[in-house]
Amino acid sequence: MKLSFKLVLFINVFISAVVIIIANRFAINIFLPLQIKEQLKIELIAYVEECGEFLPDKEGFQSCIRSSKKMSLIKGFTGRYVVCSEKMNVVENAICNPFFSKEVPWSSVQNISNKEIQYTEIETIEAQWMAANFYGSTKERTFVLLSIDEVSLEVSRMLRAYRDKNTVYVLPIILLLIFMMTWHIFNVAMRPIREINKSITTLDFKTFEIKTALVAPYKEFLNIVDSFESLRLRLIQSFEKARRFASDASHELRTPLTILRGNAEALIKDLANGSDEQIRMQMVVSEIDRLVTITQKLLWLSRADANKLQPVFQEINLSDVMGQWVLDAQTFNTNIKVTGEIQPKVMWKCDPDLIHQLIGNLYDNAVKYNVAKGWIHFQLRQDDHRFYLSIENPSSPLPADFEKQAFDRFYRADDARSRSIDGLGLGLSLCQEIAAVHEARLDVKVYDEGIVIFTLTNIT
């Protein structure tokens, strides 16, 4: 069981879309803290600028921020500010200490006449801090610290919470969109394949003609289409050559065969009746007749290949034809028991000569490959407008590929044996061609104990 390319393509596109979405989420998790930190810095500086006057009065500073018109992320975190002042003897928090050291790399952010704002980040054992230094008119050093980790964690947690809350509603929509997009992409990708497929499936295996012209829909398909086309043309050419050869050969053979048979016939007439010479000459004629039959079959096959096996249709009573066949077959060979089960009044529009040829070949086969003291069973039955004509016989062991290859030209089930039997493996191939021009089907089935059944059905 082959996987559907459709399904594989669909699953792949779908998985890619999902992977992209998940990757996006991971990327956000990495970049979000950085963005938040940047935002915090800007806001801290802005608040210090606006409300720095109140420092080191923490209460004043906080209420100034709260009453500020600026909307911000950290407004709600004003309680987290740590205010440090040089002037105050009692330092609010031991965290302030490192910032008083000379090594802190303050960078100036703003420097206006009466105030200067500096900014720095520092890492202590406990956490990472950002600090805004403020020199007011008193030129007194006061600064505000904010724990980056604490605040950014809190902020990203909040953002994530919002996002996750949204996900419940948004995810199905996203999935649906992915599904639709995948469907669309899939259709776009399949279109050229479908077009090529549509064209190739109109290929007639007998003439190698294509009903719908094969055109590459995109440049990527040019090579495939070109290769296929040149392969097809090559096939047409070599097939035509082979066909013409068979046809020419069988035509060319006709003249020498005519001369051979004509002279042999004349000799038989001249020789004394019943003489050894006459009998021998009759054997020559028999062999010539065999050659004639073979060239005739080759010619029929080459005509079938060129779609020139033109049947002359005529409504016949198939039951009568088969009844006669059973009667004849019963007299043909007394070593083979012939039975028939013929449903009456089965009518069929066919070429009687070709069908006679077909049944004859099948019968011939059934006789030649029969077992000793064997039998042949003819059956004709009909249901609705479908009839089944079968010829059944026991056969000596057949190769496993018999069912598949029986109708192949020049195929012989058992080389050593069929060589002693007449023929080139053309008969069954011809039978199938005859069935085909009647839009009928000829099948073969090998059952247990070597029972072979050939069945002709008037449905393809």
Next chain:
Amino acid sequence: MDGIKVLLIEDELKIAEFVTKGLMATGAEVTHVTDGATGLKVALEDAHDVLVLDIMLPAMNGLDVMRELRQSGNLRPIIILSAKVDLEDRLESSQKGANDYLPKPFYVEELIARIKSLTQRISSDSSDEIVYKNLKLDLVSRRVDWQGISTILSPREFSLLGYLMRSPGHIYSRQQILKHVWAIDFDPETNVVDVCVLRIKRKLNRKNGSLASPIESVRGVGYRLCIEELE
């Protein structure tokens, strides 16, 4: 076929040779020409009873010869001999005025039978009987009358006897009989022909008990209508 004039237009000398020989053996007069143009000229000048014409001819194609002849009002029977056996060729031949078509390779005996049938068709009425000396076959009832015996044959038996009567004295092989009577061209490894002949003999012998029979078996070759018995 005594006195029947046959014009044979055939470029293959070896074929023409045995055809001429076979036809002359039946008493026919044969004129042989090897190319189409001469053939047409001879056909227009001389009065032949039947024209046997090959299709692939030098100087002028057989079909063209036939067309010219028909256009000039010549309605004599024409039998086409051809290596081409396609249906179209057959149809084309009959459209252009051929009375019969014999694909190569053919039996001379078959050609003789066709010539006979064509010349008789023209000279006599199409009767429901085949008669040869004292052997009479009724095509409608399949009744055979011979030496005071009158019996009805089965379709196969009747067809076999009728086939032998096409050319009395000529030996038909079992394959030929099988092909004509049973319409099979393979060898069914059968003695059905012999059985059928035996049945005919029995039916024709039943009453007077004599061993005489209109059919003679030729050892190792086939059967023929025994002309001597019919004298």
